[in-house]
Amino acid sequence: MTKREIVIQALLHKETLNVPYHAEFTLQEYENMVNYTKDKNFFDEYEGYLHYAQYWGYPTELPDKKEHFKDDFGVTWNRSGADKDIGVVDNPVISEPDISLYPTPYLNEKRIREECENLLKTKGDKFCFVGIGFSMFERLWSYLGMEDALIYMITDKEFVHELLDKICEFNLKVIDIFNEYPFDGIYFGDDWGQQRGMIMGAPLWREFIKPRMAKMYARAKKNGKFVLQHSCGDIQEIFEDLIEIGLDCYQTVQPEIYNLTEIKEKYGDRLAFWGTISTQQDLTNKTPEELKEIIKKTVAIMKKGGGFILAPTHAIPQDVPPENVIAMLNEFKKY
Amino acid sequence: MQILNDISENLQKGKAKVVKELVQTALNEGIAVKEILGSLLDGMGVIGEKFKNNEVYVPEVLVAARAMNMGTQILKPYLAENGVEAVGRVCIGTVKGDLHDIGKNLVKMMLEGKGLEVIDLGTDVAPEAFVKAAIENDCTIICCSALLTTTMGVMEEVVKAFNEAGIREKVKIMIGGAPITQEFCDKIGADAYTPDAATAADKAVEFCKR
Ligand code: B12
Numbered sequence: 001m002t003k004r005e006i007v008i009q010a011l012l013h014k015e016t017l018n019v020p021y022h023a024e025f026t027l028q029e030y031e032n033m034v035n036y037t038k039d040k041n042f043f044d045e046y047e048g049y050l051h052y053a054q055y056w057g058y059p060t061e062l063p064d065k066k067e068h069f070k071d072d073f074g075v076t077w078n079r080s081g082a083d084k085d086i087g088v089v090d091n092p093v094i095s096e097p098d099i100s101l102y103p104t105p106y107l108n109e110k111r112i113r114e115e116c117e118n119l120l121k122t123k124g125d126k127f128c129f130v131g132i133g134f135s136m137f138e139r140l141w142s143y144l145g146m147e148d149a150l151i152y153m154i155t156d157k158e159f160v161h162e163l164l165d166k167i168c169e170f171n172l173k174v175i176d177i178f179n180e181y182p183f184d185g186i187y188f189g190d191d192w193g194q195q196r197g198m199i200m201g202a203p204l205w206r207e208f209i210k211p212r213m214a215k216m217y218a219r220a221k222k223n224g225k226f227v228l229q230h231s232c233g234d235i236q237e238i239f240e241d242l243i244e245i246g247l248d249c250y251q252t253v254q255p256e257i258y259n260l261t262e263i264k265e266k267y268g269d270r271l272a273f274w275g276t277i278s279t280q281q282d283l284t285n286k287t288p289e290e291l292k293e294i295i296k297k298t299v300a301i302m303k304k305g306g307g308f309i310l311a312p313t314h315a316i317p318q319d320v321p322p323e324n325v326i327a328m329l330n331e332f333k334k335y
Numbered sequence: 336m337q338i339l340n341d342i343s344e345n346l347q348k349g350k351a352k353v354v355k356e357l358v359q360t361a362l363n364e365g366i367a368v369k370e371i372l373g374s375l376l377d378g379m380g381v382i383g384e385k386f387k388n389n390e391v392y393v394p395e396v397l398v399a400a401r402a403m404n405m406g407t408q409i410l411k412p413y414l415a416e417n418g419v420e421a422v423g424r425v426c427i428g429t430v431k432g433d434l435h436d437i438g439k440n441l442v443k444m445m446l447e448g449k450g451l452e453v454i455d456l457g458t459d460v461a462p463e464a465f466v467k468a469a470i471e472n473d474c475t476i477i478c479c480s481a482l483l484t485t486t487m488g489v490m491e492e493v494v495k496a497f498n499e500a501g502i503r504e505k506v507k508i509m510i511g512g513a514p515i516t517q518e519f520c521d522k523i524g525a526d527a528y529t530p531d532a533a534t535a536a537d538k539a540v541e542f543c544k545r
Contacts (some may be wrong), residue, residue: 082432082459082486146437150394151401154349194393195513196530199437201392280514284484319485 003049004184007127011185011226011248011272013307019299019335020127021310022048022274023328026085028318036322046329049309051126052187053119054133055112055174057105059087074103075142092145097156099163102143105170109177116181129228130178131187132171135216136209137200138190139167153204160208168212175219185226185248188216193233195257202237210238214245221246228274232314236263243270250274254313256281260301268302274309276302277328283312283320288327295331303335310335336366339374342406346378349398355405368410368417372450375406379448383533386441393437396532400444407447421452423543426468427478428456429512430489435482438512438532442478445536451543462489462496469497469506476539479525481512490515491523507542511535 001009007020023046025033034040059069059077067080068090077087094101116130134142140163141149152160178186190209192198198205217227228249229242234257235250242250253260253275260276276298277283282291295310302308310332316325338361345353354375361371382399385391414420425446429439436458443453454472456464465477477497481487490510497503507526510519520528526542529535 081434083434088434088458147397147440151397153394154398194438197389197392199393201394204392204394280484317483317485319488 002125004125004127007049007309008184008226010306010308013269013272013305015303015306019303019308019310020049021332021335022050023312023332024315026315026317029316029320029325032318033322033325037326046333047124047126048311048332049126051119051123051128052131053115054131054187054189055115056133058108058111072106072108073139073142074105089142089145092143092148094143094163097148097152097159099159099166102163102166107170107173112174112177116178116183120181120183127184129183129185129187129226130181131189131228131230132174132216133189135171135188135190136164136167136212137192140164150200153200153208157207164208164212168215171216172219175216179220179223179225183225185228186220187228187230187251188213189230191230191232192238193231193235193257195233197234198237199233202241205238206241210241210245213242217246233257239263239267239271243267248272249309251311252313254278254280255298260298264301264304268307269305272307272309273302275311275313276308277310277312279312279314279317279320283316283324283328286324288323291324291327292331295328299335336370338364338366339370342371342374343378343381346375346399346402346406347381349395349402351398351402351405354402355409358406358409362409362413368413369419372407372410372414372419375403375410376448376450379403379445383445383448383536387531387533393441396441396444400448403444403448422450422540423475424452424454424472425476425478425539426454426456426465426472426474427480428460428465428468429458429480429482430486430493431459431461432489433481433483433486433512434458435480435512438482439478439480441532442480442511442535445532446478446539449536449540451536451539462493465493466496466500466502470500470502474506475543476507476509478509478511478535478539481510481515484514487512487514487519490525494524509535509538509542 006016009016010020057071057073059071062068062070069077074093076090078090079087093103220227226248229247230251232252249272251274253273255276255278342357386396427443429436446453456468469477479490479493509527510525515528517528527538529538
């Protein structure tokens, strides 16, 4: 079986001989690894099963403002501070709950198509998919600022519905483009969780986010693609909702948050899990030997009946010792 | 008193405008400033408790806090002359390298909801900046927030910086954020960790009473 076929089997909840895995690094950690292994291509022998890219609206550095990046949604991200990857919203574009302030985003169809083609060209025998980052709640707060986004969900409901409809409408256009290509799946990024429970809570998620995710999932599924959803943090409260609207695979699955045995038992035959190896607690704090033990135990719980992609819960950050990374990758290859 | 009840109730519902009007009315009626403030803090206390028990979420806390601020804005000019003093003074910020500020902001709101004065240092705050702010503002407590394993180590530097500045005995250091644990708090020698904002505020009040 190819890596692609193995992932598909896993997503269809069929147990495979090998457990598919995946790993990603932050830029800084990748550099650490290259220095440690003295090998620029150290990752070649560990290549996982997934191949994907995400659409973010192409933040581009402003010629007149260093380290400030404007995206196709009209949002400027300040990356001069601590975070060089995403940055912080420089100035909310929509400063009042007034839908006429909505800046019509620029759909850069040409570039989206180029990137789709590139991705497919380089996929090898992996499971290949494409995603929309900041796909709903995060797009909302990038326009409004996090606090106002949450406040308007209570004080200006109609405005939030209108704005989310616009976001959804735009995303559907992007999905239509994706659908023209032979991808295996479509991936949606949107952080809803916190360490305990959801940032906005399940009731407001159901009111505002769920109906739009349902539309986007349906559009992706129309072409028989698998749907994968990223959310950091604790979203167990809405697992049933996500299954109901057609989600195939949930990503991050922070083990310091979830009881893996419990979620596998309750949802594991209907929802696939991608993640489970903690970047927050274990990769940083444990010894290589302890890590191997953790991975072994995790696989034993999650592997049963398929529905599992073994991976760290986030891009591996720069505070993870290279010894741990190597131990983890070698262990991943065993299953 | 009915109006004080109404203030508390409306604050809990996040009805900022109504709270503002009711506070003004209460003032006009000659109700003691301290009691009006008490009704605001009471409402915020209820929300804090509900948040702790997962009965309400971040948005509800934000609208309640906004309503409280509207109320306290009106009371502010009268606080000093009526001998109403803050329970204590706290400096708060996210540590150097960390931009996650929702948790920090919630802690700030809960602290204010317990009648503490809070100086917000914002995000990405260096250890020396915590020290400087604590001295300048004569703080009883500093609160450090970190959401990343790559930044939580800065908290240890904060504790060291307070030691080096010779003011460690005077200032309580509270820490929190997703990756923080009690074990970590003990290890770096901070004074308190709490898993949520409402408990953080209770703990802070306790420190101020001592
Ligand atoms: C929203 C979010 C973001 C937003 C932040 C927006 C903002 N304005 O804050 C954005 C998208 C910008 C972001 C960016 C990044 N993030 Co982030 N993010 C989150 C997420 C999903 C939720 C955090 C949150 O807001 N929670 C809600 C609040 C209310 O909860 P809280 O902060 O925990 O606060 C509560 C308590 O902890 C406590 N508390 C908080 N502070 C204090 C202080 C004191 C003194 C006390 C007593 C108590 C206390 O009270 C609060 C209320 O009860 C978490 C997931 C998670 N598990 O937490 C990831 C998470 C924290 N992020 C993560 C990462 C990796 C990043 C990035 C590096 C991603 C990247 N660039 O590729 C950047 C880093 C940016 C930076 N330098 O800071 C990882 C960290 C992993 C690790 N190794 O530690 C997490 C855990 C996700 C994961 N899958 O692992 N993120």
